[in-house]
Amino acid sequence: MEYLPICLRLQAVNVLLVGGGKVATRKARLLLRAGAYLTVVAPEVSAELAVLLEQHKGLWLQSRYASEHIKGQSLVIAATPDKAVNAQVHQDAGALGLPVNVVDTPELCSFIFPAIVDRSPLLVAVSSSGHSPVLARKVRRDIEALLPAASGRLAEFAGRMRPLINERIHEEGPRRLFLEEMVDGAVAELVLAGREAEAEKLMREQLADLATLKQGEVYLIGAGPGDPDLMTFKAARLLQRADVVLYDRLVNPAIVDMARRDAERVYVGKRRADHAVPQQDINRQLLELAQQGKRVARLKGGDPFIFGRGGEEIELLFQHHIPFQVVPGITAASGAACYAGIPLTHRDYAQSVRFVAGYLKGNEVRHDWSEFLSETETLVFYMGLVGLGEICTQLQTHGRALETPVALVEQATLPTQKTLVGTLATIEAIVAEAKPQAPTLIIVGNVVRLHRELAWFAEEG
Template identity: 60%
Template sequence: MDYLPVCLKLDGEPVLLVGGGEIATRKARLLHRAGAVLTVVAPEVSAELTDLVGDSARVQRTPWSPEKPLDQFRAVIAATNDTAVNAEVSQVCRAANLPVNVVDSPALCSFIIPAIVDRNPLLVGISSSGASPVMARRIRSTLETLYPPGYGAAARFYGEQRDRVSSEIAEEGDRRQFWEAIVDSPITDLLARQEVAEASRRFDRALEDPGALIHGAVYLIGAGPGDPDLMTFKALRLLQRADVVLYDRLIGDGILELARRDADRIYVGKQRSEHAMPQDQINQALVDYARAGKRVARLKGGDPFIFGRGGEEIEGLMKAGIDFEVVPGITAASGAACYGGIPLTHRDHAQSVRFITGHTRNYELNLPWAQFLNPAETLVFYMGLAGLEIICRELMAAGRAGDTPMAVIEKATRPDQRVITGTLSTMHRIVEETQPAAPTLLIIGSVVTLHESLGWFNGTSSDDD
């Protein structure tokens, strides 16, 4: 270990910053957040740095001089673009046993400043010991996605409860187990969402009865249309927390691999006339696992509330008194349209968009077809492949032109995505020839003509020529 990570308290403490340019300003922002009282020495000082320092008496627009007294400072930062000046600052400070940091010169530093994830009072520092700052920043970016800003509020709350817990739980081992259970419980999520009253109530109950911490929850997660990179930070964080994952058929390759390796994975997918688990059994399974103290990820393709039956599932959770969170996902229409180069709305083509279920019952599709005739409105049919012939026929019978452009997007946002284009009158024949497989999405409207110029995704396009 080249360095010992240490958190230095600088709130209200004097710190000398040598330099007044962009590099110095970046360091000044960080020191200002830590509450340091800065003195800046440089021939020229940026306006932002002057504002950060505040008192003009602490801005000395003069060159650095080794004769300046340093005993009043707790630390020194050298952030000039003059290597000789930086080396001299380091030499003087080391001789005075004063902590010194020289930007981008680890050999001249007695301490270094890591990349920081700031969830005050919770802080995470990532250091490469000066070898690769870019790698440290990359790791910080990853951690930023895993720990939301609200974790700082949770840490503050727990800090306020430490004395109380110490007085209630005498044994150190018992206290440690209590805190471990608390931090992993839904109380942390409640605090992160600023639901302090409910979090306090549960904390009080847990302190009286530690068994109350065995408390499951369900995360209804929209996994997006297929590409794992389209999942939200929150979706990824909750998925990696889950003990049990119930997942659909439409979950894209690679998404399930983001779950914890020790999590139980249960397939509950549905396809036409074949349900791995009926919906009522899915609803009950969510309740049962949560009541057993499990954290359950209900992983759904697209968005849970757009033809995803998410509303039915949370109704059951609410009736059972189970904690749950709903995480929106990028719905298939947005993902398919963007990756296929088909804007759902466009000033010259469509001023509105309508999402419609194309799911048939007994080979019938009863929809208000007469409402779908506006040529300035894009129609998007989910689950419409089996009923494609009905959809095309009924739209034309209602009055929509047979030459209306149409696209069938197969396996949207995935590496093997395919965009098949045609018209209302020709698409049924084209689909018979090209044989797309689910999942598919139908887009109808003049915006489909933009696919040829905007379709940047490396899929295969087929039309009616």
């Protein structure tokens, strides 16, 4: 380890910055945000730096650097293009035993600036020990994508609650376990959602009866149409927290693999005429696992509230007072349409869109087909592959033109995606020849005409 990461408290601390250009301005932003009393020595400063100094009552000494400038300072940064000046600053600071940073010159630094993820008061610092600042910034961006924007709010909440927790739980071990649950459980989720009053109420209830910490929770997570990159940050975070994962047939295995390595995985998928686990059994499993004190992630393809039967699953949880969260996912219609270059609405073609269940009951797709006749409305049929012929027949019978464009999107958003395009009169034959495999989605309407023009996803078919 070349450097020891240390957080310096700079509020009301005298800091000298030598240089006034773009690099110096970037350093000044950080120093002033940390509350430093900043003195800048430079013949000229950037317009932004001048404004920053004025706003924060900093001092600009409009001159070249001289050794006397360093007196009375506690921290020194050199950010000039002049190597001789930078070397002199390093020498002067070393003589006085002051921490010094010479930008982009690690051999002249006693400390370095890490890349920072700022969720104040929570801070995450990433350093490459000066070897690759670009890599450090890339890692910082990755962390920022995973760390909720409201993490600072959670840190402040934990700080406020700590005296109360210390008063209630005297032993270090149980107190640590309680704090871990607080920042990684239902209380934390309420704080992150901006519901701090509810979070404090729940935390006080847990302190009053520590046995309540054994109660489980269910996360009903929309896994999206397939591409793991389309998962939301919250979905990924809760999936990592779960002790048990129940997942559907339509959930990409790569998404299931995003769960904790030690999490139990339970397949509860269903396909036409083959319900591996009946819906009522899935509902019961969620309840029983939560009652055992486990955190359960229920992964559902697409969005759990759009033909996902999510409402049925949480209804039983609600009846038994089991905490649950619902995380929306990108529904198949949106994912398939976007990747196929078919806008579901378009000023020139469609002013509304309708999502329709397309599966057969008996040998029929049961709908009031007279409602589906508008040429300015896009129809999206879920689960309609087997019922495609019936769908086309009913739309034609009730007045839709034979030349109405139709697209069938197979394996939407995945590398294996294919889009088959035809009309109400031709699409059934096209599909019969291509033999696509579920999951598929059917889009009916004039917006399909834009497929070849707007499709960006490389696909066959």
